[in-house]
Amino acid sequence: MPRKRALKWTLPWLASAALPLLAQPLDVFDHSPESYLGADACAACHAQEFATQSASGHALSLHPTADHPAAPSFAPSGSLVRAGGSKYSYRADEGGLRVEITAQEQRIDALLEWAFGAGEQAVTFVGQVDEVRYVEHHFSYYSANGSLGTTPGHREVPARGAEEALGVYYETFGPQPSIMRCFQCHSTGPLALGDGFTLRPRELGVRCEACHGPGRSHVQAVASGELEQARAVIRNPARLPGGELLEYCGDCHRPPASSGQVIDWSDPWNVRHQPVYLARSACLQPGGQPLTCMRCHDPHGPLSAETARDSRLCLDCHENGAPPAPVCRRAAGRACSSCHMPAVRPQDELRFTNHWIGVYDPDNPLRPRDASEAGPR
Secondary structure: OHHHHHHHHHHHHHHHHHHHHHHOOOHHHOOOHHHOOOHHHHHOOOHHHHHHHHOOOOOOOEEEHHHOOOHHHOOOOOOEEOOOOOEEEEEEEOOEEEEEEEEOOEEEEEEEOEEEOOOOOEEEEEEEEEOOEEEEEEEEEEOOOOEEEEOOOOOOOOOOOHHHHHEEEEEOOOOOOHHHHHHHHOEEOOOEEOHHHOEEOOEEOOOHHHHHOOOHHHHHHHHOOOHHHHHHOOOOHHHOOHHHHHHHHHHHHOOOOOOOOOOOOOOHHHHHOHHHHHOOOOOOOOOOOOOOHHHHOOOOOOHHHOHHHHHHHHHOOOOOOOOOOHHHHHOOOOOOHHHHOOEEOOOOOOOEEOOOOOOOOOOOOOOOOOOOOOOOO
């Protein structure tokens, strides 16, 4: 049994490596669990922010699969067949979503415990395979059509057996802890290890302490009447300058490209990395306006509340005959972003807003007109 032999060799390494891993300054493990109180503790003083944030995509970005609001739609009534003949049959399970896969005369049955994504566009399923591996399932749920389709980044090619058909595998404790980063960016607080080396988030979703830092010292200072100390021990991203805030949000949304880094601007999938593209906008370039993420996005609210106000925000800077041009004035009633931040669809079910603000030709929503590889300078 190849899997058992792999575990035999891997577990001694894991036993010796686990303690240094837990001690090193990775964001997933760098704070004491006791310093985190959870979002409910913030609600006592910040009731409005708590209420709106609780309904946001950030807050709903990670669920046990069985508890996701869209869970009733996850298991199709019939089987799915992948190119090459791999057959997938799904059924709901109290532990999550189970899938039975038959491919190349092999059969496996796997549990997909975790649902990543609020479901505003898609939900991707993740499960633990064994003590050293997690898998990102080959099929994801797409809200646009209420059905399963190939997960972004996965190739629609014949699989060489049922195990390969299950999805893309990640080593839990590999040199690049990619699966830990996935959990880190979809949860709040340090990860813990459960039985069988399962990854256990402290709090599901991106909640208050994910951005503001652990709150115990803050709450204690408030209770003692030490208000200056209370402000000092809690993080407020709104006070960060634009460039630093872009890097801060980029911890999960991908930071702006470093010098010498090559970005394929013709790849529509890259558009989902908003800080990378916003950093190319003239609004952030030398001499431009100090545009920040939070100027347009309320970090506590849902994205759907922002459409009505984006043109007003643009016009705070663009007025009195400078841009907007006459053609913009003729388009009165349309949001500025509909032309200057066009929608990009890397596949039919998904839509991303291009944050490289500029003037676009109608047939090219990927790069502004006359933009160089390095962007406007």
